[in-house]
Amino acid sequence: MSPSRPASEERWWNATCWARSGLVKEGRFRSDSPRGVWELSDEGRAFTRARSE
Template sequence: MVGRASARHFSFGGRAEVRNVREALFPNIKHMLTEGDYEPVSTGEERWWNATCWERSELVKEGLLRDDSPRGFWELSEKGISFAQEEIRK
């Protein structure tokens, strides 16, 4: 799933506003979500989105997303761009 999400992110030019990431991701994963995934967590966000944001942190640690993007933007790193290009070729 990360590969497809990265490839989609790449289609934004490697950088996208968080709201655009959410809008692009949701239709691709909604068939996998359960009722519980729509429940709000302590921040008020739906559980699935909160988990997605935690996954973003992991992608930053793995070097696939940049850690210095402006607030409100998710941006592929050079490593992330290479990964997305490989996924597109598959």
């Protein structure tokens, strides 16, 4: 049995997973990146470029 995470870490992890999921659904992140890797999609790169100009 592995030790459980503190509640604050669980909340952070859950919120982070939901944030990534939303960005994938919006097309901003790639859905096929390896576990633990967050990678911008082409649309995400275009969105980021447009906001930085």
